[in-house]
Amino acid sequence: MVTTSPADTGSQRELRMRAAVMAPRAPLPRRQRRLKGGTTSFMVVMHVLATVALLPRFWSWQGLAAFAVLYWMTVLGVTLGLHRLVAHRSFEVPSWLEKILVVMGTLACQSGPIEWIALHRHHHRFSDQPNDHHDAGRGLWWSHSEWMLHEIPALEHKERYAGDLLSSPFYVWLDRWFLLLQIPLGLALYWYGNAAGVHGGGLGLVLWAIPLRLVVVYHVTWLVNSATHAFGYRNFNCPDLSRNCWWVAVLSFGEGWHNNHHAHPASARHGLRWFEVDITWLHIRLLQKLGLTRRVRQARYPG
Template sequence: MLAMHVGAVVALLPRFWSWQALVALAFLYWMTVLGVTLGLHRLVTHRSFSAPLWLERTLVLMGAMACQSGPIEWVGLHRHHHKFSDQPNDHHDAGRGLWWAHSGWMLHQIPALEHVERLTGDLQRDPFYRWLDRWFLLLQAPLGVALYAYGELAGVHGGGLGLVLWAIPLRLVLVYHVTWLVNSATHAFGYRNFNCPDRSRNCWWVAILTFGEGWHNNHHAFPHSARHGLRWFELDITWQHIRLLRALGWARRVRLAHYRP
């Protein structure tokens, strides 16, 4: 984690700037965040819709590119969070403060890990997910090699190293923090459509950064809904992707909640 943050700072040095690096960052940010929100979260954790196995595995691979542990651990911890949201045994209990909920909890022992296997029986049966849960970090290697080779061959300003720094450490740090904002900011800032027994709130700027995950109070009220933005002004980019998949016939049995004031 420390190395990724150092690498992100180094990436911002002028010598590593290029339009190609910015494009790589933007594309991979879209791919990675969508892998987390659409793949790991709405599809696999909550089963808010069903998809062909090839598509599910593709989306989970995209989510694993976020390097936020493997898919089994990610899903297990998130399911545990919903069972005990903002209670003392919630691993990122917002009642312990913004820093704790944002990232402080990761620096300590996480008792919730003991429950991951029990909460992820559906994923444990799949050897692909078991493999990915162990080796997810390896996904960055071919990406780094391909970007470095392209940067050197194309004569990009900053070279291959510049592309690698923008596409891996800088991207990962951005994705880390926008994801963690769902644990911290959306339990502290914003408004509530529903009286949930936790601190969850709807925060518009987190929703923009996370493609719709910032409508967190809506999500905690209806965890299995594929759509988090329930009011007309609650932009939910991930939901728009699900609508596209449904139109293509690749998203079926879509579960939806509706806002009724």
């Protein structure tokens, strides 16, 4: 059980970190100023296809259902699987369940699981400091999504921050081939849409379940990096800009209680006060009742 006081410790390390957070930012190094062609093109294509999905000709209740189910699977895979389970080891589950949750998270197409986890751990090490890859000190747009369109120096330290995963063939394969997961999903949806005579056909189902879902999940995830470092309130005086933002918490299944998370990174529970609803934590509690979790670490708000 983890408990902490929201009072400032006043340590020299925290003072140095706070000074780094508030310092003016130097311009990006020359090597980081160019846009990455592959990532930028992929994001443009996904956003265009997501817009096409919203055309009336592709609307169907089946498409909405596919979007909703896959949104739940993908967001939960990121929040419960990649984030709380693997990145922070806030609890333990059987190996088979970890693999399922990680595959669900990898369906978010936010790079492979090793890269995602390495970058997240790096973010906690240097949160809102100049070498944080989505440093909020560079502005809302940078921390939201611009950072990923440029070279990411933090990836040079992937072995340091995710070395525990590099020995796993499962994680290494997913990290390399994560994009391939969308292919069988798309083929199955296309076949069903045409076979069932869905309005908009198989193409409509694919557009709603893949590009539209991905774009919405992208922005929800990015809001945790941007909005929750700019808007909301703080329960704990962390040496960064993290905040608790209720509407991001709703969209991201509890990840919006970000100040709580930065104060207690190892806690499986992010919503610590009675009104801070944490949907991911409710799923963890369900797994507990089913006997599928152990060593669940939980912080408590000292109020």
